Amino acid sequence: MSAITALFGEPTPAPDGSEVARALRQAASERILIMDGAMGTEIQTLGLSEEHFRGERFQGCECHLQGNNDLLTLTQPAAIEDIHYRYALAGADILETNTFSSTTIAQADYGMEDAVYELNRDGARLARRAGLRAQDKDGRRRFVAGALGPTNRTASISPDVNNPGYRAVSFDDLRLAYGQQLRGLIDGGTDIVLIETIFDTLNAKAAVFATLEVFAERGITLPVMISGTITDLSGRTLSGQTPTAFWYSLRHARPFSIGLNCALGANAMRPHLSELSGVADTLICAYPNAGLPNEFGAYDESPDEMAAQIAGFAEDGLVNIVGGCCGSTPAHIKAIAEAVVGQVPRSGLDTNAQARL
Secondary structure, three states: OOHHHHHHOOOOOOOOHHHHHHHHHHHHHHOOEEEOOOOHHHHHOOOOOHHHHHOOOOOOOOOOOOOOHHHHHHHOHHHHHHHHHHHHHHOOOEEEOOOOOOOHHHHHHHOOHHHHHHHHHHHHHHHHHHHHHHHHHHOOOOEEEEEEOOOOOOOOOOOOOOOOOOOOOOHHHHHHHHHHHHHHHHHHOOOEEEEEEEOOHHHHHHHHHHHHHHHHHHOOOOOEEEEEOOOOOOOOOOOOOOHHHHHHHHHHHOOOEEEEEEEEEHHHHHHHHHHHHHHOOOEEEEEEEOOOEOOOOOEOOOHHHHHHHHHHHHHOOOOOEEOOOOOOOHHHHHHHHHHHOOOOOOOOOOOOOOOOO
């Protein structure tokens, strides 16, 4: 019996994918949806030690585990569930699982490859439990987004400047790792597949390929959200794509939404979001950082400051879904939710389709 089952009992099965898609689209047609905020920076505020990360289960592990935030799903589940719950009460409609690094590729740094299925299954269960608790309190449905992060390796960029042809990971390595991750998320009850913080589009293509494979294997189709990362003011991803090129590289996945997250604050993200909104014929999602980190690595942008900038996205008809990334807190999400209430969601889904080569 996993720690999650022991704490909360057996999870309620996830709804059918088609029902989730209908419910999401209906909600998105009525209002701007709210995503949750940062998980990693919230975990940092807890001041957890190596012993907390190990828990009872991994006391004998030879690897250093502090910093492996995803592992807390198994060793400190109540703390992770509480973060999800606080975001839900702050106004989030969509709760991201604590599985950003829950692939065999990323977990290899900690020797935790064998725990990957559990990390994802129980990560989805925790977020789902938090959402159901919040729904019991206020009657509003929450959706669980199973987070697939970029991994710590790139398929199209060499990590060795002296050997530009070298690759630390192959497309098939990524495809298999993402497939294993997604099976756990689906078994845990995820509603949505969220492929996020994409800096290398080839990695994302592997995640999309794996997602379609698992959908065919399981006989289901869940909504897919895709979110890229513009790494700096150049307006490009790390692998060199503009927002327009990013969209045309991944539109074949027919995602429920396409968007941007991380690396930039809302003001710096705005022109790139505007470009993406002008070409994509699907919903647009934006969850920027709470500004940029200061010299101590902390984020200084207040909830009101961040909310005012994101309200500008809504006022100009750029977005359908908004939230926060690094440095954002439940207070930020509450302010964002209040700032966009009553705002009309972006409706320009019939863009001028053109062939792009």
